[in-house]
Amino acid sequence: MKIRVLGAHKFESRHARHTCFLIDGVLGLDAGSLASSLSIAEQGDIQAVLLTHQHFDHVRDLPTLGLTTLDDGKTIGLYGLPETQDAVHRHLLNWELYPDLTESLGSEPPKFKLNPVTPGEGFTVMGYSVSPISVPHTVPNVGYVVRADSGGALAYTGDTDSDISAFFKDDLAADVVFLEVSFPNRLEGEAQITKHMTPAGLRSHLVGALKAGIRLPKMVAVHMSLEHQDEIVEEIASVAKELSIDLTPGHEDMELEV
Numbered sequence: 246m247k248i249r250v251l252g253a254h255k256f257e258s259r260h261a262r263h264t265c266f267l268i269d270g271v272l273g274l275d276a277g278s279l280a281s282s283l284s285i286a287e288q289g290d291i292q293a294v295l296l297t298h299q300h301f302d303h304v305r306d307l308p309t310l311g312l313t314t315l316d317d318g319k320t321i322g323l324y325g326l327p328e329t330q331d332a333v334h335r336h337l338l339n340w341e342l343y344p345d346l347t348e349s350l351g352s353e354p355p356k357f358k359l360n361p362v363t364p365g366e367g368f369t370v371m372g373y374s375v376s377p378i379s380v381p382h383t384v385p386n387v388g389y390v391v392r393a394d395s396g397g398a399l400a401y402t403g404d405t406d407s408d409i410s411a412f413f414k415d416d417l418a419a420d421v422v423f424l425e426v427s428f429p430n431r432l433e434g435e436a437q438i439t440k441h442m443t444p445a446g447l448r449s450h451l452v453g454a455l456k457a458g459i460r461l462p463k464m465v466a467v468h469m470s471l472e473h474q475d476e477i478v479e480e481i482a483s484v485a486k487e488l489s490i491d492l493t494p495g496h497e498d499m500e501l502e503v
């Protein structure tokens with residue numbers, strides 16, 4: 246399984262993009278930078294997208310991905326919670342901001358096909374087994390463990406400040422877990438209100454997991470606030486050192502093979 250980190254941040258700038266991943270060139274994980282970071286040919290290779298939740302930084306590129314590839318006659322499967330799909334449909338693909346790409350705009354089939362997922366109920370998409378895991382956020386949010394039939398598995402929690410040990414214990418056994426760390430420790434109040442993780446919050450969850458005897462795989466922190474990046478990276482490094490774990494910050498265009 247080849248993983249490309251297309252975006253590793255909570256916001257955008259010239260050199261930073263919304264948190265988003267591409268697996269083996271065909272499966273998108275969230276859509277915050279699924280068009281803006283890829284060539285037109287690469288966008289055309291995408292066959293399905295797993296969505297964690299409805300927040301704009303996770304769905305933003307769906308309309309442009311759909312319109313750029315509209316004429317290729319291929320349908321992209323969108324997987325997500327019913328609440329997520331409903332919000333995207335009502336607020337984004339609604340003929341006000343953009344056309345409704347879940348219906349045919351002419352002779353071509355619909356660009357997007359909505360496939361609702363249920364937390365705890367695994368499913369397969371192309372050559373991947375997917376396990377959706379519910380974790381709390383300010384809106385319904387589901388993370389995923391994705392295992393390729395050809396080998397290798399990743400997990401991605403989406404946005405949450407809650408216990409993420411389910412991603413370490415899932416039967417699909419992720420080789421790498423992408424998790425969010427949005428704020429530095431001194432902004433704990435802001436993190437609590439918006440239900441995002443700080444390095445200290447993550448530390449407490451990981452200490453709990455270690456005490457429970459859970460083996461922690463490689464972990465990559467994403468969804469970092471751009472303006473606090475240096476602080477977050479420093480605080481993540483001290484957690485990794487203290488707990489002797491493989492926890493590093495992610496970055497745009499990072500590539501991993503598992």
Ligand SMILES: [Zn+2]
Binds near residue numbers: 298300382404
């Ligand atoms: Zn969010």
Ligand SMILES: [Zn+2]
Binds near residue numbers: 255300404468
């Ligand atoms: Zn987010």
